[in-house]
Amino acid sequence: MRIADEDITSAARIRDAAVRCFARAGFDASLRTIADEAGVSLGLIRHHFGSKEGLRAACDERVLWLMDDLGRTKAQSPSPIDAAFAAMADRPELEPAVLYLMRGLAAGGQFSAAVVDQMTASLEEYLEKGVADGSIRPSGDNRARARYLVLSGVGGMLLHFMQSGDWSERAWRDFSALSTRPSLELYTQGLLATSDFLDAYTALSSDGVEGGDA
Protein backbone atom coordinates (compact mmCIF):
# COMPACT_ATOMS: atom_id res chain seq x y z
CA MET A 1 0.00 0.00 0.00
CA ARG A 2 3.02 2.26 0.29
CA ILE A 3 1.74 5.63 1.27
CA ALA A 4 -1.45 5.53 -0.72
CA ASP A 5 -4.07 4.41 1.79
CA GLU A 6 -4.45 7.55 3.75
CA ASP A 7 -1.99 10.06 2.41
CA ILE A 8 -0.45 10.50 5.84
CA THR A 9 1.93 8.27 7.70
CA SER A 10 0.71 5.79 10.26
CA ALA A 11 2.36 7.67 13.08
CA ALA A 12 0.37 10.75 12.13
CA ARG A 13 -2.81 8.69 11.86
CA ILE A 14 -2.20 7.36 15.36
CA ARG A 15 -1.49 10.82 16.70
CA ASP A 16 -4.61 12.30 15.15
CA ALA A 17 -6.71 9.41 16.40
CA ALA A 18 -5.27 9.92 19.86
CA VAL A 19 -6.16 13.60 19.80
CA ARG A 20 -9.72 12.66 18.89
CA CYS A 21 -9.98 9.99 21.58
CA PHE A 22 -8.43 12.15 24.27
CA ALA A 23 -10.72 15.01 23.29
CA ARG A 24 -13.77 12.77 23.42
CA ALA A 25 -13.06 10.73 26.55
CA GLY A 26 -10.30 12.51 28.40
CA PHE A 27 -6.82 11.21 29.04
CA ASP A 28 -8.14 8.01 30.53
CA ALA A 29 -8.88 6.85 27.01
CA SER A 30 -7.10 3.53 26.57
CA LEU A 31 -4.39 2.84 24.05
CA ARG A 32 -6.51 0.02 22.66
CA THR A 33 -9.32 2.43 21.89
CA ILE A 34 -6.87 4.70 20.13
CA ALA A 35 -5.41 1.79 18.20
CA ASP A 36 -8.89 0.84 17.00
CA GLU A 37 -9.68 4.42 16.06
CA ALA A 38 -6.47 4.63 14.06
CA GLY A 39 -6.99 1.20 12.53
CA VAL A 40 -3.66 -0.13 13.74
CA SER A 41 -2.47 -2.60 16.31
CA LEU A 42 -1.71 -1.81 19.91
CA GLY A 43 1.97 -2.57 19.47
CA LEU A 44 2.43 -0.02 16.72
CA ILE A 45 1.64 2.79 19.08
CA ARG A 46 4.41 1.66 21.34
CA HIS A 47 6.69 1.20 18.35
CA HIS A 48 6.25 4.79 17.27
CA PHE A 49 5.75 6.61 20.56
CA GLY A 50 7.36 4.39 23.16
CA SER A 51 4.74 4.88 25.82
CA LYS A 52 1.43 6.51 26.51
CA GLU A 53 3.28 9.48 27.88
CA GLY A 54 5.21 9.73 24.64
CA LEU A 55 2.00 9.69 22.65
CA ARG A 56 0.56 12.30 24.92
CA ALA A 57 3.59 14.52 24.35
CA ALA A 58 3.21 14.15 20.60
CA CYS A 59 -0.44 15.14 20.88
CA ASP A 60 0.44 18.14 23.03
CA GLU A 61 2.96 19.31 20.49
CA ARG A 62 0.57 18.78 17.60
CA VAL A 63 -2.29 20.66 19.23
CA LEU A 64 -0.06 23.53 20.27
CA TRP A 65 1.19 23.75 16.71
CA LEU A 66 -2.35 23.83 15.34
CA MET A 67 -3.39 26.48 17.80
CA ASP A 68 -0.31 28.49 17.05
CA ASP A 69 -1.05 28.25 13.37
CA LEU A 70 -4.62 29.26 13.99
CA GLY A 71 -3.47 32.17 16.09
CA ARG A 72 -1.27 33.35 13.25
CA THR A 73 -4.03 33.00 10.68
CA LYS A 74 -6.90 34.53 12.55
CA ALA A 75 -7.02 37.96 14.07
CA GLN A 76 -5.90 38.32 17.65
CA SER A 77 -8.58 38.20 20.29
CA PRO A 78 -8.51 38.98 23.98
CA SER A 79 -9.66 35.40 24.52
CA PRO A 80 -7.72 32.84 22.46
CA ILE A 81 -10.03 30.08 23.61
CA ASP A 82 -13.05 31.87 22.26
CA ALA A 83 -11.16 32.59 19.09
CA ALA A 84 -10.31 28.92 18.76
CA PHE A 85 -13.90 27.83 19.20
CA ALA A 86 -15.09 30.50 16.82
CA ALA A 87 -12.61 29.28 14.23
CA MET A 88 -14.28 25.87 14.34
CA ALA A 89 -17.17 27.31 12.37
CA ASP A 90 -14.92 27.65 9.36
CA ARG A 91 -12.67 24.68 10.02
CA PRO A 92 -14.58 21.86 11.71
CA GLU A 93 -11.55 19.61 11.45
CA LEU A 94 -10.05 21.63 14.28
CA GLU A 95 -12.73 20.59 16.72
CA PRO A 96 -10.79 17.68 18.25
CA ALA A 97 -7.73 19.87 18.73
CA VAL A 98 -9.69 22.59 20.49
CA LEU A 99 -11.45 20.07 22.69
CA TYR A 100 -8.11 18.43 23.41
CA LEU A 101 -6.84 21.82 24.48
CA MET A 102 -9.67 22.05 26.97
CA ARG A 103 -8.94 18.56 28.26
CA GLY A 104 -5.31 19.44 28.64
CA LEU A 105 -6.16 22.58 30.56
CA ALA A 106 -8.45 20.61 32.84
CA ALA A 107 -5.81 17.98 33.46
CA GLY A 108 -3.38 20.52 34.86
CA GLY A 109 0.34 20.00 34.76
CA GLN A 110 2.94 21.40 32.45
CA PHE A 111 0.79 21.59 29.33
CA SER A 112 -1.93 23.47 31.14
CA ALA A 113 0.55 25.88 32.67
CA ALA A 114 2.17 26.54 29.31
CA VAL A 115 -1.13 27.32 27.64
CA VAL A 116 -2.23 29.60 30.43
CA ASP A 117 1.11 31.38 30.42
CA GLN A 118 0.89 31.98 26.72
CA MET A 119 -2.67 33.23 26.97
CA THR A 120 -1.68 35.48 29.83
CA ALA A 121 1.16 37.00 27.84
CA SER A 122 -1.13 37.54 24.88
CA LEU A 123 -3.83 39.15 26.97
CA GLU A 124 -1.34 41.29 28.82
CA GLU A 125 -0.13 42.75 25.55
CA TYR A 126 -3.70 43.31 24.41
CA LEU A 127 -4.57 45.10 27.61
CA GLU A 128 -1.44 47.19 27.49
CA LYS A 129 -2.35 48.44 24.04
CA GLY A 130 -5.87 49.15 25.22
CA VAL A 131 -4.59 51.15 28.15
CA ALA A 132 -2.35 53.11 25.81
CA ASP A 133 -5.17 54.08 23.49
CA GLY A 134 -7.56 54.71 26.33
CA SER A 135 -10.03 51.91 25.66
CA ILE A 136 -8.96 49.87 28.69
CA ARG A 137 -8.74 51.19 32.22
CA PRO A 138 -5.27 51.11 33.74
CA SER A 139 -4.37 48.68 36.46
CA GLY A 140 -1.94 48.70 39.34
CA ASP A 141 -0.47 45.45 38.06
CA ASN A 142 -1.30 44.70 34.46
CA ARG A 143 0.37 41.30 34.43
CA ALA A 144 -1.49 40.12 37.51
CA ARG A 145 -4.71 41.39 36.00
CA ALA A 146 -4.10 39.51 32.77
CA ARG A 147 -3.35 36.31 34.63
CA TYR A 148 -6.43 36.71 36.79
CA LEU A 149 -8.66 37.30 33.79
CA VAL A 150 -7.28 34.26 31.99
CA LEU A 151 -7.60 32.03 35.03
CA SER A 152 -11.17 33.16 35.66
CA GLY A 153 -12.29 33.02 32.06
CA VAL A 154 -10.77 29.67 31.23
CA GLY A 155 -11.54 28.22 34.65
CA GLY A 156 -15.17 29.22 34.43
CA MET A 157 -15.51 27.64 31.03
CA LEU A 158 -13.80 24.47 32.22
CA LEU A 159 -16.09 24.25 35.20
CA HIS A 160 -19.06 24.55 32.89
CA PHE A 161 -17.68 21.77 30.69
CA MET A 162 -17.04 19.49 33.62
CA GLN A 163 -20.45 20.06 35.09
CA SER A 164 -22.36 19.51 31.91
CA GLY A 165 -20.19 16.53 31.05
CA ASP A 166 -20.58 17.73 27.49
CA TRP A 167 -17.18 18.30 25.92
CA SER A 168 -18.28 19.59 22.58
CA GLU A 169 -18.75 22.81 20.72
CA ARG A 170 -22.27 22.91 22.07
CA ALA A 171 -20.97 23.28 25.61
CA TRP A 172 -18.89 26.24 24.55
CA ARG A 173 -21.87 27.83 22.82
CA ASP A 174 -23.96 27.33 25.94
CA PHE A 175 -21.31 28.88 28.11
CA SER A 176 -20.91 31.82 25.78
CA ALA A 177 -24.62 32.46 25.75
CA LEU A 178 -24.67 32.36 29.53
CA SER A 179 -21.62 34.42 30.24
CA THR A 180 -21.35 37.05 27.53
CA ARG A 181 -23.78 39.51 29.00
CA PRO A 182 -22.66 39.18 32.64
CA SER A 183 -19.02 39.47 31.67
CA LEU A 184 -19.67 42.51 29.49
CA GLU A 185 -21.60 44.08 32.32
CA LEU A 186 -18.82 43.38 34.76
CA TYR A 187 -16.12 44.59 32.41
CA THR A 188 -18.06 47.75 31.68
CA GLN A 189 -19.41 48.88 34.99
CA GLY A 190 -17.74 46.71 37.59
CA LEU A 191 -19.67 45.34 40.48
CA LEU A 192 -19.09 47.54 43.49
CA ALA A 193 -20.67 50.98 43.69
CA THR A 194 -17.85 52.46 45.75
CA SER A 195 -14.11 51.96 45.83
CA ASP A 196 -14.08 51.37 49.57
CA PHE A 197 -12.91 47.76 49.39
CA LEU A 198 -10.18 48.49 46.92
CA ASP A 199 -9.05 51.53 48.87
CA ALA A 200 -8.95 49.54 52.07
CA TYR A 201 -6.96 46.78 50.42
CA THR A 202 -4.55 49.25 48.85
CA ALA A 203 -4.06 50.98 52.17
CA LEU A 204 -3.54 47.65 53.90
CA SER A 205 -0.83 46.67 51.46
CA SER A 206 2.55 47.44 52.91
CA ASP A 207 3.36 50.64 51.08
CA GLY A 208 2.02 52.78 48.29
CA VAL A 209 4.42 51.47 45.70
CA GLU A 210 1.62 51.02 43.24
CA GLY A 211 -0.17 54.16 42.27
CA GLY A 212 -3.92 54.51 42.61
CA ASP A 213 -6.18 55.11 39.66
CA ALA A 214 -9.52 56.59 38.63
Add this chain to the structure above:
Amino acid sequence: MRIADEDITSAARIRDAAVRCFARAGFDASLRTIADEAGVSLGLIRHHFGSKEGLRAACDERVLWLMDDLGRTKAQSPSPIDAAFAAMADRPELEPAVLYLMRGLAAGGQFSAAVVDQMTASLEEYLEKGVADGSIRPSGDNRARARYLVLSGVGGMLLHFMQSGDWSERAWRDFSALSTRPSLELYTQGLLATSDFLDAYTALSSDGVEGGDA
Protein backbone atom coordinates in the same frame (compact mmCIF):
# COMPACT_ATOMS: atom_id res chain seq x y z
CA MET B 1 -12.48 -3.03 72.48
CA ARG B 2 -16.17 -2.33 72.13
CA ILE B 3 -16.47 1.27 71.11
CA ALA B 4 -13.55 2.58 73.06
CA ASP B 5 -10.80 2.66 70.51
CA GLU B 6 -11.91 5.62 68.52
CA ASP B 7 -15.18 6.83 69.98
CA ILE B 8 -16.89 6.73 66.59
CA THR B 9 -18.33 3.81 64.66
CA SER B 10 -16.31 2.01 62.04
CA ALA B 11 -18.57 3.21 59.26
CA ALA B 12 -17.86 6.79 60.26
CA ARG B 13 -14.13 6.06 60.50
CA ILE B 14 -14.22 4.67 56.98
CA ARG B 15 -16.18 7.65 55.71
CA ASP B 16 -13.81 10.13 57.27
CA ALA B 17 -10.79 8.25 55.99
CA ALA B 18 -12.34 8.25 52.54
CA VAL B 19 -12.85 12.01 52.68
CA ARG B 20 -9.21 12.43 53.60
CA CYS B 21 -7.99 10.10 50.87
CA PHE B 22 -10.22 11.59 48.20
CA ALA B 23 -9.15 15.08 49.24
CA ARG B 24 -5.49 14.12 49.10
CA ALA B 25 -5.39 12.03 45.93
CA GLY B 26 -8.62 12.68 44.10
CA PHE B 27 -11.38 10.21 43.41
CA ASP B 28 -8.97 7.75 41.86
CA ALA B 29 -7.85 6.88 45.36
CA SER B 30 -8.28 3.13 45.69
CA LEU B 31 -10.52 1.43 48.20
CA ARG B 32 -7.52 -0.41 49.56
CA THR B 33 -5.79 2.85 50.38
CA ILE B 34 -8.90 4.02 52.16
CA ALA B 35 -9.19 0.74 54.04
CA ASP B 36 -5.61 1.13 55.24
CA GLU B 37 -6.19 4.74 56.26
CA ALA B 38 -9.23 3.69 58.24
CA GLY B 39 -7.49 0.67 59.72
CA VAL B 40 -10.10 -1.77 58.47
CA SER B 41 -10.30 -4.46 55.84
CA LEU B 42 -11.33 -3.94 52.27
CA GLY B 43 -14.45 -6.02 52.68
CA LEU B 44 -15.79 -3.89 55.47
CA ILE B 45 -16.09 -0.91 53.16
CA ARG B 46 -18.24 -2.93 50.86
CA HIS B 47 -20.20 -4.27 53.81
CA HIS B 48 -21.14 -0.81 54.97
CA PHE B 49 -21.35 1.13 51.72
CA GLY B 50 -22.00 -1.47 49.06
CA SER B 51 -19.77 0.00 46.43
CA LYS B 52 -17.29 2.76 45.79
CA GLU B 53 -20.11 4.86 44.47
CA GLY B 54 -21.99 4.30 47.68
CA LEU B 55 -19.00 5.41 49.71
CA ARG B 56 -18.62 8.43 47.50
CA ALA B 57 -22.26 9.35 48.09
CA ALA B 58 -21.78 9.08 51.84
CA CYS B 59 -18.74 11.35 51.59
CA ASP B 60 -20.67 13.85 49.49
CA GLU B 61 -23.43 13.96 52.04
CA ARG B 62 -21.01 14.28 54.92
CA VAL B 63 -19.06 17.12 53.35
CA LEU B 64 -22.19 18.99 52.35
CA TRP B 65 -23.42 18.66 55.90
CA LEU B 66 -20.17 20.01 57.29
CA MET B 67 -20.18 22.92 54.88
CA ASP B 68 -23.78 23.65 55.67
CA ASP B 69 -22.99 23.61 59.35
CA LEU B 70 -20.04 25.88 58.76
CA GLY B 71 -22.21 28.21 56.73
CA ARG B 72 -24.67 28.42 59.56
CA THR B 73 -21.97 29.06 62.15
CA LYS B 74 -19.87 31.57 60.30
CA ALA B 75 -21.05 34.84 58.88
CA GLN B 76 -22.23 34.84 55.31
CA SER B 77 -19.69 35.77 52.68
CA PRO B 78 -20.04 36.52 48.99
CA SER B 79 -17.64 33.62 48.40
CA PRO B 80 -18.53 30.50 50.40
CA ILE B 81 -15.33 28.82 49.20
CA ASP B 82 -13.19 31.58 50.60
CA ALA B 83 -15.22 31.47 53.78
CA ALA B 84 -14.65 27.74 54.02
CA PHE B 85 -10.91 28.07 53.60
CA ALA B 86 -10.78 30.95 56.02
CA ALA B 87 -12.63 28.84 58.57
CA MET B 88 -9.84 26.30 58.41
CA ALA B 89 -7.67 28.65 60.41
CA ASP B 90 -9.91 28.09 63.42
CA ARG B 91 -10.88 24.52 62.71
CA PRO B 92 -8.08 22.62 60.99
CA GLU B 93 -10.07 19.42 61.20
CA LEU B 94 -12.22 20.82 58.39
CA GLU B 95 -9.34 20.87 55.94
CA PRO B 96 -10.08 17.48 54.34
CA ALA B 97 -13.71 18.40 53.88
CA VAL B 98 -12.90 21.68 52.18
CA LEU B 99 -10.34 20.03 49.95
CA TYR B 100 -12.84 17.28 49.17
CA LEU B 101 -15.26 19.99 48.15
CA MET B 102 -12.72 21.31 45.68
CA ARG B 103 -12.12 17.81 44.34
CA GLY B 104 -15.83 17.30 43.94
CA LEU B 105 -16.20 20.57 42.09
CA ALA B 106 -13.33 19.64 39.79
CA ALA B 107 -14.81 16.23 39.10
CA GLY B 108 -18.00 17.72 37.75
CA GLY B 109 -21.28 15.86 37.80
CA GLN B 110 -24.20 16.15 40.13
CA PHE B 111 -22.28 17.04 43.26
CA SER B 112 -20.44 19.83 41.50
CA ALA B 113 -23.64 21.19 40.00
CA ALA B 114 -25.39 21.13 43.35
CA VAL B 115 -22.61 23.04 45.07
CA VAL B 116 -22.45 25.64 42.32
CA ASP B 117 -26.21 26.03 42.35
CA GLN B 118 -26.21 26.61 46.07
CA MET B 119 -23.38 29.09 45.86
CA THR B 120 -25.14 30.87 43.03
CA ALA B 121 -28.33 31.20 45.04
CA SER B 122 -26.39 32.47 48.02
CA LEU B 123 -24.49 35.02 45.98
CA GLU B 124 -27.61 36.12 44.15
CA GLU B 125 -29.24 36.95 47.44
CA TYR B 126 -26.13 38.77 48.60
CA LEU B 127 -26.00 40.83 45.43
CA GLU B 128 -29.67 41.60 45.59
CA LYS B 129 -29.29 43.04 49.06
CA GLY B 130 -26.29 45.02 47.91
CA VAL B 131 -28.23 46.46 45.01
CA ALA B 132 -31.03 47.41 47.38
CA ASP B 133 -28.75 49.32 49.73
CA GLY B 134 -26.76 50.83 46.89
CA SER B 135 -23.43 49.13 47.53
CA ILE B 136 -23.69 46.91 44.46
CA ARG B 137 -24.39 48.11 40.96
CA PRO B 138 -27.59 46.78 39.42
CA SER B 139 -27.56 44.22 36.65
CA GLY B 140 -29.82 43.40 33.76
CA ASP B 141 -29.97 39.81 34.99
CA ASN B 142 -28.90 39.36 38.56
CA ARG B 143 -29.20 35.59 38.54
CA ALA B 144 -27.05 35.25 35.43
CA ARG B 145 -24.53 37.58 36.97
CA ALA B 146 -24.39 35.55 40.16
CA ARG B 147 -23.89 32.34 38.25
CA TYR B 148 -21.21 33.88 36.11
CA LEU B 149 -19.33 35.19 39.12
CA VAL B 150 -19.49 31.83 40.87
CA LEU B 151 -18.37 29.94 37.79
CA SER B 152 -15.48 32.33 37.18
CA GLY B 153 -14.37 32.53 40.78
CA VAL B 154 -14.55 28.84 41.55
CA GLY B 155 -13.31 27.85 38.12
CA GLY B 156 -10.32 30.12 38.36
CA MET B 157 -9.40 28.72 41.73
CA LEU B 158 -9.81 25.16 40.48
CA LEU B 159 -7.61 25.85 37.51
CA HIS B 160 -4.96 27.18 39.83
CA PHE B 161 -5.19 24.05 41.98
CA MET B 162 -4.97 21.75 39.00
CA GLN B 163 -2.02 23.56 37.54
CA SER B 164 -0.01 23.70 40.71
CA GLY B 165 -0.94 20.12 41.54
CA ASP B 166 -1.02 21.30 45.12
CA TRP B 167 -4.38 20.55 46.68
CA SER B 168 -3.82 22.11 50.04
CA GLU B 169 -4.57 25.23 51.97
CA ARG B 170 -1.34 26.65 50.64
CA ALA B 171 -2.69 26.58 47.11
CA TRP B 172 -5.71 28.54 48.21
CA ARG B 173 -3.53 31.08 49.98
CA ASP B 174 -1.41 31.47 46.85
CA PHE B 175 -4.45 31.95 44.70
CA SER B 176 -5.90 34.49 47.09
CA ALA B 177 -2.69 36.46 47.12
CA LEU B 178 -2.61 36.46 43.36
CA SER B 179 -6.24 37.26 42.68
CA THR B 180 -7.45 39.55 45.44
CA ARG B 181 -6.10 42.75 44.01
CA PRO B 182 -7.04 42.12 40.37
CA SER B 183 -10.52 41.01 41.33
CA LEU B 184 -11.03 44.03 43.56
CA GLU B 185 -9.82 46.25 40.77
CA LEU B 186 -12.15 44.62 38.30
CA TYR B 187 -15.09 44.71 40.67
CA THR B 188 -14.46 48.35 41.48
CA GLN B 189 -13.63 49.97 38.19
CA GLY B 190 -14.40 47.38 35.55
CA LEU B 191 -12.10 46.86 32.63
CA LEU B 192 -13.47 48.77 29.65
CA ALA B 193 -13.26 52.53 29.54
CA THR B 194 -16.44 52.91 27.51
CA SER B 195 -19.74 51.07 27.41
CA ASP B 196 -19.57 50.58 23.65
CA PHE B 197 -19.32 46.80 23.75
CA LEU B 198 -22.12 46.41 26.24
CA ASP B 199 -24.31 48.87 24.36
CA ALA B 200 -23.69 47.04 21.11
CA TYR B 201 -24.52 43.72 22.69
CA THR B 202 -27.64 45.09 24.31
CA ALA B 203 -28.75 46.59 21.02
CA LEU B 204 -27.99 43.34 19.25
CA SER B 205 -30.15 41.38 21.67
CA SER B 206 -33.58 40.88 20.18
CA ASP B 207 -35.52 43.50 22.13
CA GLY B 208 -35.10 45.85 25.01
CA VAL B 209 -36.89 43.64 27.49
CA GLU B 210 -34.15 44.17 30.02
CA GLY B 211 -33.70 47.71 31.17
CA GLY B 212 -30.38 49.48 30.90
CA ASP B 213 -28.49 50.76 33.89
CA ALA B 214 -26.01 53.41 35.01
Add this chain to the structure above:
DNA sequence: CGCGACGCTATACAAACGTATAGTCTCTTA
Protein backbone atom coordinates in the same frame (compact mmCIF):
# COMPACT_ATOMS: atom_id res chain seq x y z
C1' DC C 1 -27.78 -23.04 76.30
C1' DG C 2 -28.64 -22.36 71.44
C1' DC C 3 -28.91 -19.56 67.60
C1' DG C 4 -29.33 -15.92 64.51
C1' DA C 5 -27.64 -11.28 63.32
C1' DC C 6 -24.00 -8.41 62.58
C1' DG C 7 -19.32 -6.58 62.40
C1' DC C 8 -15.38 -7.90 60.26
C1' DT C 9 -11.52 -10.42 57.69
C1' DA C 10 -9.23 -13.16 54.21
C1' DT C 11 -9.14 -14.69 49.81
C1' DA C 12 -10.51 -15.09 45.25
C1' DC C 13 -12.24 -13.37 40.71
C1' DA C 14 -12.60 -11.01 36.49
C1' DA C 15 -11.71 -7.12 33.94
C1' DA C 16 -8.84 -3.40 32.13
C1' DC C 17 -4.74 -1.33 31.63
C1' DG C 18 0.19 -0.14 30.16
C1' DT C 19 4.01 -2.59 28.89
C1' DA C 20 7.04 -6.11 26.90
C1' DT C 21 8.56 -9.66 23.48
C1' DA C 22 8.77 -12.50 19.59
C1' DG C 23 7.89 -12.83 15.04
C1' DT C 24 6.12 -11.64 10.08
C1' DC C 25 6.26 -9.02 6.01
C1' DT C 26 8.14 -5.68 2.88
C1' DC C 27 10.93 -2.65 1.24
C1' DT C 28 16.04 -0.95 0.56
C1' DT C 29 20.78 -1.51 -0.23
C1' DA C 30 25.14 -3.60 -1.18
Add this chain to the structure above:
DNA sequence: TAAGAGACTATACGTTTGTATAGCGTCGCG
Protein backbone atom coordinates in the same frame (compact mmCIF):
# COMPACT_ATOMS: atom_id res chain seq x y z
C1' DT D 1 20.44 -12.22 -4.66
C1' DA D 2 21.32 -11.90 0.23
C1' DA D 3 21.10 -9.33 4.29
C1' DG D 4 19.28 -5.96 7.18
C1' DA D 5 16.35 -2.35 8.75
C1' DG D 6 11.94 -0.75 9.81
C1' DA D 7 6.80 -1.04 9.84
C1' DC D 8 3.50 -3.80 11.81
C1' DT D 9 0.91 -7.67 14.35
C1' DA D 10 -0.23 -11.18 17.77
C1' DT D 11 0.17 -12.61 22.14
C1' DA D 12 1.48 -12.62 26.70
C1' DC D 13 2.92 -10.54 31.36
C1' DG D 14 2.25 -8.28 35.58
C1' DT D 15 -0.20 -5.00 38.10
C1' DT D 16 -4.10 -2.68 39.86
C1' DT D 17 -8.79 -2.10 40.31
C1' DG D 18 -13.68 -2.87 41.98
C1' DT D 19 -16.42 -6.60 43.22
C1' DA D 20 -17.88 -11.08 45.11
C1' DT D 21 -17.94 -14.98 48.44
C1' DA D 22 -16.97 -17.80 52.36
C1' DG D 23 -16.05 -17.85 56.96
C1' DC D 24 -14.79 -16.32 61.78
C1' DG D 25 -15.90 -14.25 66.24
C1' DT D 26 -19.05 -11.97 69.34
C1' DC D 27 -23.10 -10.08 71.12
C1' DG D 28 -28.06 -10.19 72.29
C1' DC D 29 -32.23 -12.67 72.80
C1' DG D 30 -35.51 -16.52 73.42
